[in-house]
Amino acid sequence: MxxxxxxxxxxxxxxxxxxxxxxxxxxxxxxxxxxxxxxxxxxxxxxxxxxxxxxxxxxxxxxxxxxxxxxxxxxxxxxxxxxxxxxxxxxxxxxxxxxxxxxxxxxxxxxxxxxxxxxxxxxxxxxxxxxxxxxxxxxxxxxxxxxxxxxxLGPRENVGRLPWWLGRIARGGTVLAPGPRGLELQYVxxxxxxxxxxxxxxxxxxxxxxxVSRPGHATMGSLLEACVRATGSDAGLRWTDPGPILDAGIEPWSDLPIWLPPGELHDTMHRGDVSRALAAGLRCRPVEETVADTWAWLRSLGGRAPRRPDLPPVGLSREAEEEFLLSR
Structure with missing residues (x-):
């Protein structure tokens, strides 16, 4: 070819x-x-x-x-x-x-x-x-x-979503983990x-x-727990219901990348039918492999991922996360 x-x-x-x-x-x-x-x-x-x-x-x-x-x-x-x-x-x-x-x-x-x-x-x-x-x-x-x-998602991601979570979890400590833990994710x-x-x-x-993968190929729980294992971090995931997070003005998707609370937007993003692609041969590797390979790539770059200049940075600031966790 x-x-x-x-x-x-x-x-x-x-x-x-x-x-x-x-x-x-x-x-x-x-x-x-x-x-x-x-x-x-x-x-x-x-x-x-x-x-x-x-x-x-x-x-x-x-x-x-x-x-x-x-x-x-x-x-x-x-x-x-x-x-x-x-x-x-x-x-x-x-x-x-x-x-x-x-x-x-x-x-x-x-x-x-x-x-x-x-x-x-x-x-x-x-x-x-x-x-x-x-x-x-x-x-x-x-x-x-x-x-x-x-x-x-995956190695060479230049938007910063999974790299942000890996970097945050690698830093250790208590990590704001947006729930529910079993919230389904659909990605490729x-x-x-x-x-x-x-x-x-x-x-x-x-x-x-x-x-994209079938709905539920991964969850927020399996994704973030894979990040903990891949980085070898001592991070503790503090699972938190969506309500308090949203009430605090923390934005899904941008402040907490990948995460969307249950509802209309989540259903739009993470519950599409993929039977046609699966029948045509789509195969999706386990989330653990995607996370581990992305972490290995990040480490090869010294932990600093490239980012597209036409897109805003993603991820909650350390100060905002600490303020939220102290209030809980």
Whole structure:
């Protein structure tokens, strides 16, 4: 297989490139040159946000393209149109955010989606991802596969969610653990997402797939307890009901990454139907492996994870956590 990855140097795109290389495929990464490409990958340089930025893609043929773009749908449109006659399949890494909010528990790929256009410029995340989907389908039709991921974790995460929890738990002491302990989580390890995408383009799949684990593959309890074991920390998890946390003004998802209290938003994020993806071969490794491998990667960097500059930092400050715990 000859695979072109639009991106390919960070998190999901890099996981796809490394998966392709591990399979013995020819992998080409198209990127802006801000990060080192995976060893063994061919490199094309360009910035798809600039006039003439796709010039490096005007020649060449590939069996499949993987596009992880999260910005303007028009950028996906332009790339897909340029490559349509020279690539077999187009895999677009989308998001379950494309579904109209709130998404009912058990919603499958046929659920209602937000209004969007492949010609959109800068729009909110949900419309950007839906517009990107439409752009891929516009040029590739049933040769476009739409990988609707949800929460993505694993080594090289550059958002900071799991790295924050690992860093906080490694510090030890009493840790505010948002409950309930058995709260179900639905996510995908970037490496499992990459493996599924590689299988999908090799097998010629098309259409939309919800690409996350089954609901309850992990819980807040199993995730945070795995963090304690991986770090070897003496941290004590103080499980706390959602009510007091919310009353204190502590924000789910941003102050306490990954966590959403039971309710509409949690159901939207963590209770989607994934039977189509499972039937198409999705396999999700245990949460303990994702956590341990992410910790090993963090340690190789001296504990300081890279972070996307376009996103705000996540995680509760030490002072805010201590103030809350003292009040309980």
């Amino acid at each position: 000859r695979l072109l990855i639009l991106g390919g140097t960070e998190f999901v795109g890099r996981a796809v490139a490394e998966e392709a290389l591990a399979r013995g495929w020819e992998a080409t990464v198209f990127h802006r040159g801000r990060h080192d490409p995976p060893e063994g990958a061919a490199v094309l340089r360009g910035d798809r946000t600039e006039a003439g930025g796709l010039a490096a893609l005007e020649k060449g043929e590939w069996d499949a393209v993987v596009d992880t773009w999260s910005g303007e749908p028009s950028a996906v449109r332009d790339a897909a149109r340029l490559l349509a006659g020279r690539a077999g399949h187009y895999a677009y890494v989308s998001s379950r955010s494309v579904y109209s909010y709130p998404a009912e528990p058990g919603l499958d790929e046929d659920g209602p989606v937000v209004d969007a256009s492949p010609d959109d410029g800068r729009v909110d995340y949900a419309r950007a991802k839906r517009g990107g989907e439409l752009a891929a389908v516009e040029s590739f039709g049933d040769r476009a596969v739409l990988a609707r991921a949800g929460l993505i 390890d970037a490496r499992d997402l990459a493996a599924w995408i590689a299988d999908a383009v090799e097998g010629g799949l098309g259409g939309a797939y919800n690409l």
